[in-house]
Amino acid sequence: MQKLTELPLVFVNYPSGAGGWFLASMLQQCVNPKLKLVVDHLGSGHANTYIYHINMFYRDKLLSEIGKSIIDDANYHEFSKDQRILHLQDSVGINNFADRYLMISLHCANLDIFQLAFPQAKFININIDQHNVETCRYNTLYKALKVRPELFEGMVDTHKKDYNECLARVQDLTKENLEWFNWMDHEIKKFNPNNRYENSEHVLNVSYDEYMSTVDELFLSKLLNFLNLDIDNELFDKTIDSLVLYRISQPKLPQ
Numbered sequence: 098m099q100k101l102t103e104l105p106l107v108f109v110n111y112p113s114g115a116g117g118w119f120l121a122s123m124l125q126q127c128v129n130p131k132l133k134l135v136v137d138h139l140g141s142g143h144a145n146t147y148i149y150h151i152n153m154f155y156r157d158k159l160l161s162e163i164g165k166s167i168i169d170d171a172n173y174h175e176f177s178k179d180q181r182i183l184h185l186q187d188s189v190g191i192n193n194f195a196d197r198y199l200m201i202s203l204h205c206a207n208l209d210i211f212q213l214a215f216p217q218a219k220f221i222n223i224n225i226d227q228h229n230v231e232t233c234r235y236n237t238l239y240k241a242l243k244v245r246p247e248l249f250e251g252m253v254d255t256h257k258k259d260y261n262e263c264l265a266r267v268q269d270l271t272k273e274n275l276e277w278f279n280w281m282d283h284e285i286k287k288f289n290p291n292n293r294y295e296n297s298e299h300v301l302n303v304s305y306d307e308y309m310s311t312v313d314e315l316f317l318s319k320l321l322n323f324l325n326l327d328i329d330n331e332l333f334d335k336t337i338d339s340l341v342l343y344r345i346s347q348p349k350l351p352q
Contacts (some may be wrong), residue, residue, distance in 0.1 A: 100200075102186050106215055107324065110203045111223035112288040114233030114240075115305050118142045119343050120223065121200040123336060124320060128196045130332050132337045140346035141240040148200055164188075169287070170207035184213035198324065204288040218299065219324065222290035225305045232350065233285050233305075235275055239348050243267045246347065256280045272351045309344055313337045 111117030119142025126132045135144040166172040167181050176184075197226065198219075205211060208220060225233060242248050247265050253260045258280065266274040294300045301323040307316060317336055321328065328336070 101188065104214065105198050106197045106218035107200050107221065108203045108208075108211060108215075108218060109200060109221045109223070110205055110208060110288075110290055112225055112233055112237035112285045113184070113204060115223045115225055115229070116142065116236075116308060117202045117204075117223055118145070118148070120221070120308065121202040123339060123343075124198070124221075124324070125196070126339075127321065127326055127328055127332065127336055128198050128200075129288050130328075134336075135350055136339070136343050136346050139240045139244070140236075140343070140348050142343065143240070148202060157223060167210055168205055170205075170210075178213070180280050181210045182214045185211065197326075207291070208294060212299075214311070220294065220300050221320070221323070222292075222294060222300065222302045223305055223308060224290050224302055225285075226290050229305045230282050231275070231287055234247040234278060234281050235270070235348065237281065237285065238267055238270060238275070238278060243270070252281065252284060256283075270351055275351055282288075313340055316340070323330075 102160075107121075109117045109121040109124070111120075119136070122132075122142050122145035123134055125145075125148055126134045132145075132147050134142075136142060137144045163180065163184050165199045166176050167184065167293075203211070208222075211218070212220070242263075246267065249260060249263045253256070253263055263278075266277055290302070292302055294302065296302055301320070303316075303319070314337060317333065317340060
């Protein structure tokens, strides 16, 4: 069993609906070509279960009070910075990991604690602008909450919404119903890196627009250069094909 502090980590940090799970999965496949990269019928990358490390991370460790405080960057009167760092460093172990990098998809309001806990890690931030928020809201509803409505439970309490009304509206995502869910925008924006972290040896910022529309080869090369990954032409072309498929599979906003 290895702790995260002993592993070469790459955190893909992103707001909900911005495609961080697929990006992390795509990069993990670049590291380990034996893995199969999947885009499901919803245009989601969540079928790629080989990066489930972070799901266990959230479920087993970050759903504790201190874990939620780390993710939301809250309750410093209860949990000090040092307590948060130790919690991250000591809480998670991975079995039989042998790849060059371990990709972890992450929603986090403030990366500072993660950077202090894992000073050698690399961070890829997917940043969204205001005009991307509706798209991320729709992606979250269509790809996640429509399929797993139990994810509404925490949000409806926070925003004082009726759970049954949410269930009814998410099953019929018209333009009107999508607009009704605009109260979710707070949940999306709070995890937006918002270009707060400068590009460096350990940090790379990409925009959602860049992710979805920059020339495929240029975008992939930017990521690989940041990670110092040299892959052969066959894997490069295969990864490009997967990126193009992901892009064209994204659901269209209701009109």
